[in-house]
Amino acid sequence: MVDIGIGLLGIGAGLAIGVSALGTGMAQSSIGAAGMGLMAEKEGKEGQVLLFLAIPETMVILGFVVAYLILTTFKG
Numbered sequence: 001m002v003d004i005g006i007g008l009l010g011i012g013a014g015l016a017i018g019v020s021a022l023g024t025g026m027a028q029s030s031i032g033a034a035g036m037g038l039m040a041e042k043e044g045k046e047g048q049v050l051l052f053l054a055i056p057e058t059m060v061i062l063g064f065v066v067a068y069l070i071l072t073t074f075k076g
Contacts, residue, residue: 009074013067020063027056 035049 005074009070013070016066016070017060017063020059020066024056024059027059028053031056 031049031052035045035052038045039049
């Protein structure tokens, strides 16, 4: 019989990835809108906007790391 703890580990890992992805999407939406306004007004700011759009992606990578640690550390 399957223990409830395994299911809770799966839910925790899914929440780690899902919540981090949701936060990244919310952050990138406002950064993207402001970046488009910046590029419309000033020339040569594409690299800066691309860098600012890449920074929130680290939250998703961190979510994957946390999910991996949850699934590998607490197997019992």
